[in-house]
Amino acid sequence: MKKYLFGKVVILSAVLIIVTVISFILTNISSVDPAEAYVIAHSQIPTEEQIQEVRVEMGLNLPIHQQYFNWLRKAINLDFGTSLRTGNEIVDDIKITLMPTFILVLISMILIIIATISLGMLCAQYPNSIFDHLVRVFNILGMSVPTFWFGYLLLYVFAVKFRFIPVISRGEIESAFLPALTLSVPLIAFNVRLLRSNLLDNVNEDYVLYARARGLAEWRIMTKHVLKNSLAPMITIFAQTFAYLMAGTAIIESVFSWPGMGAYIIKSITARDFPVITVYVLIVAIVFVCSNLLADLINIWMNPKVLNCSGGQNDW
Amino acid sequence: MIGKIKSFEAYMGGIIAVMAVLVMLFGPAVSPNDPMEIHFASEALGPSHEFPLGVDNLGRCELSRILHGARYTIGVAVIALTITIFIAVLYGFVSGYFGGGVDLLMTGLCDIAMAFPPLVIIFSLIGIFDVCLGTLLFSVVIASWPWNAKIIRSQVLIQKNRDYIMAARICGTSHLKIITKHIFPNVLNTIIVMYFTGVSGMILMISGFSYLGIGFDHDLPEWGVMLCEAKAYIYTRPELLLIPGACIFLTSIAFNLIGESLRDGSK
Numbered sequence: 001m002k003k004y005l006f007g008k009v010v011i012l013s014a015v016l017i018i019v020t021v022i023s024f025i026l027t028n029i030s031s032v033d034p035a036e037a038y039v040i041a042h043s044q045i046p047t048e049e050q051i052q053e054v055r056v057e058m059g060l061n062l063p064i065h066q067q068y069f070n071w072l073r074k075a076i077n078l079d080f081g082t083s084l085r086t087g088n089e090i091v092d093d094i095k096i097t098l099m100p101t102f103i104l105v106l107i108s109m110i111l112i113i114i115a116t117i118s119l120g121m122l123c124a125q126y127p128n129s130i131f132d133h134l135v136r137v138f139n140i141l142g143m144s145v146p147t148f149w150f151g152y153l154l155l156y157v158f159a160v161k162f163r164f165i166p167v168i169s170r171g172e173i174e175s176a177f178l179p180a181l182t183l184s185v186p187l188i189a190f191n192v193r194l195l196r197s198n199l200l201d202n203v204n205e206d207y208v209l210y211a212r213a214r215g216l217a218e219w220r221i222m223t224k225h226v227l228k229n230s231l232a233p234m235i236t237i238f239a240q241t242f243a244y245l246m247a248g249t250a251i252i253e254s255v256f257s258w259p260g261m262g263a264y265i266i267k268s269i270t271a272r273d274f275p276v277i278t279v280y281v282l283i284v285a286i287v288f289v290c291s292n293l294l295a296d297l298i299n300i301w302m303n304p305k306v307l308n309c310s311g312g313q314n315d316w
Numbered sequence: 317m318i319g320k321i322k323s324f325e326a327y328m329g330g331i332i333a334v335m336a337v338l339v340m341l342f343g344p345a346v347s348p349n350d351p352m353e354i355h356f357a358s359e360a361l362g363p364s365h366e367f368p369l370g371v372d373n374l375g376r377c378e379l380s381r382i383l384h385g386a387r388y389t390i391g392v393a394v395i396a397l398t399i400t401i402f403i404a405v406l407y408g409f410v411s412g413y414f415g416g417g418v419d420l421l422m423t424g425l426c427d428i429a430m431a432f433p434p435l436v437i438i439f440s441l442i443g444i445f446d447v448c449l450g451t452l453l454f455s456v457v458i459a460s461w462p463w464n465a466k467i468i469r470s471q472v473l474i475q476k477n478r479d480y481i482m483a484a485r486i487c488g489t490s491h492l493k494i495i496t497k498h499i500f501p502n503v504l505n506t507i508i509v510m511y512f513t514g515v516s517g518m519i520l521m522i523s524g525f526s527y528l529g530i531g532f533d534h535d536l537p538e539w540g541v542m543l544c545e546a547k548a549y550i551y552t553r554p555e556l557l558l559i560p561g562a563c564i565f566l567t568s569i570a571f572n573l574i575g576e577s578l579r580d581g582s583k
Contacts (some may be wrong), residue, residue, distance in 0.1 A: 015431045023440070124467050140576065142323075144568035148527045149543060156554050247433040251524050255547075266528055269443040277443040284436045314397030
């Protein structure tokens, strides 16, 4: 167990180091000189002297590896400098915007997990029934729907026609439901399909026959035995879904004017605010790595056999 | 009964997809008005003889814009997907067929690329380079090739270890001939399924970015851009939001239906 975890942590920290290097390089190969951008943002006509001054002030005259270590040292202390666009400390901006996004993602995750498991199980319990076909139609529609359009449809029905909620939200929990629903529909569609086929693969195993021979009720076999055995890959998928959502809320946040990180990052991208983009890439990569690690841990906890099979080790 | 439903789905998908392609090819030729021309005098916003779907917020013919838009939305998605799959196939074949150190290095590179969520790669690349269509295409390709390359690689690996490849090697067939004449036809099925299921994902992604104002000019009749332009009129002209979104939705359903039927058929 310890050895496995140690290996895992080594691999994941290697990924993180590569991520920091890449995100640092990304900010440095840009076609725009950050010093010039800074000066332009803060005074009308930049002079060459001003730009030079700012360059020294920002440490941009040092050799590249030194710049990287400076950046890394600051990053560990959560000092990412100031945003070129807003002029605030990036950490403060992120702190304000991270929470609304997190709430949105959390509600979406709850919806996704409940809907996936219940729909998937019902489909596998009654394969090729009317219900199964309806879910199949839902899956195709869910996979095909442009989320921004679906968001506007919901907004039109609930905010414009029936006035249940305001069109522009200020990040209250009760107005998080519609954006969360919009976010989760395509992911529910993808995940239900996966879970259904996982469950159906397991239904023909010998242990199900044995459970049936013991006279257990069908729903009990499904919940207690089949679901438990099909859940391992789903936990990895759910973890990836979480990371994907943390990075993928930008469009929905813009539709529902949700004051989260996605909307913030889109503004930063169009303003070419590189320090913010770097921090964003770093945060999402950390979320990605951590959620994958967490999924592995849950899988080991649920089924310690994973540790003994050699395939699992390189399977990150 | 199941077989009937499946083939019904394939037909439906096929019909809508053929319609979408026809609109893409001949839409601009049959469109009643110039999509960029602004008709100040058109007092009537709703459908009329001259403007079958009405005019948009700036007085431009909605139907003409939809007809012209298919080229941008579907066309760009197809181009992006073609480049992505071309790279993926090349990469997957080299990595899967030659194996050894090359494979280790190439899969490692894939794994590193896959450690980033695709959206992050796209956001950072768009942030670094210019916010234009070229960058959007480039970053979408960069973000999506590793996933496809891995699938192709595993398929090549399966074929490579089959006996008939061994037999071909014993006969002294060259590597190039084995790849092109023996392995490629067997992997082609996977590639075609990948293509059709990929198109709708690509359309959604491209139109999503253009909705955010990344990639296309804001006056082009691209469907995502049209939605973005119409969003301020949700109270007064909801149909301006409805129409382009429904076009994206329908096209994407069509390709998903085809992809799903192909996937089920190839099992």
